[in-house]
Amino acid sequence: MKKSGCIIVARTNSRRLPGKVLLPVLGKPILYWLIKRIKKIGIFEEIILATTTNKSDDVLVKLAIKNKIKFFRGSENNVVKRIYDTALKFNLKTIVEITADCPIIDIDIIRNLFEIYEKNSAEYLNNCNYRSYPDGMDVQIFDIIALQKTIKQTKKTDELEHIGLYQMRNPKKFSTINIIAPKKLSFPSLGLTLDEKKDYIFLKKIMEFFGRKNIYFTCEEIIDLVNNKKSWNKINKKVKRIGSNIYKNR
Numbered sequence: 001m002k003k004s005g006c007i008i009v010a011r012t013n014s015r016r017l018p019g020k021v022l023l024p025v026l027g028k029p030i031l032y033w034l035i036k037r038i039k040k041i042g043i044f045e046e047i048i049l050a051t052t053t054n055k056s057d058d059v060l061v062k063l064a065i066k067n068k069i070k071f072f073r074g075s076e077n078n079v080v081k082r083i084y085d086t087a088l089k090f091n092l093k094t095i096v097e098i099t100a101d102c103p104i105i106d107i108d109i110i111r112n113l114f115e116i117y118e119k120n121s122a123e124y125l126n127n128c129n130y131r132s133y134p135d136g137m138d139v140q141i142f143d144i145i146a147l148q149k150t151i152k153q154t155k156k157t158d159e160l161e162h163i164g165l166y167q168m169r170n171p172k173k174f175s176t177i178n179i180i181a182p183k184k185l186s187f188p189s190l191g192l193t194l195d196e197k198k199d200y201i202f203l204k205k206i207m208e209f210f211g212r213k214n215i216y217f218t219c220e221e222i223i224d225l226v227n228n229k230k231s232w233n234k235i236n237k238k239v240k241r242i243g244s245n246i247y248k249n250r
Helices: 030-041 056-066 079-089 105-120 142-154 157-161 165-171 197-211 219-228
Strands: 003-009 044-052 070-074 092-099 123-124 140-143 176-178
Touching: 003 030, 003 079, 003 123, 003 142, 030 044, 030 056, 030 105, 030 197, 044 079, 056 070, 056 176, 070 079, 079 092, 079 142, 092 105, 105 123, 105 140, 123 157, 123 165, 140 142, 142 157, 142 165, 157 165
Parallel strands: 003 044, 003 092, 044 070, 123 176
Antiparallel strands: 092 140, 123 140
């Protein structure tokens, strides 16, 4: 029987900040907190860490096992194939893709978007084609057929490396739902992704502020915090996001 699952995409061999998903926050690797948050959602039949076959990613496999989630190892650069192969391995029809670069993604956003997807007929749903949520609240949901189409129809390196890019560039080939943030969560200039050291410093502050009492803090709570602590938002304001304009090339 086909299932739904959340696939967390992670590797240690980051170009700008190697080993970033293992950086410590509150005594644990930052990836640990992402896994813990996603497990709290409680609606997925499978939660799987999709990493690479590189020796350096053995540590991520150990982390997955320790935290009692599944894992899959595949291509480093062809991320679409890695996720597709993961879905085949675990018999998934619906794939909720979350990148480890988004360690404090709001689990309520994930849950709400999954419910929207389930109630509608679509091959692809996202909330990042048109940036309205903070960068780092990115959710993409695929029918496995959409990933199969991508692998068959494109050989472009960037479209295979950046999951969802082929769907965004070819909207007429897929039934798509583009989600725009409600006003209270609309803060497109806020960077909550883990790309560089300054991001780590910023995210660590947020996680330490909330995490000692409640690690399941929301996007709305983050926005309220940042609005009250103006200096915090300046920490990573100048970090250049490599993929910030990648989806505009249609």
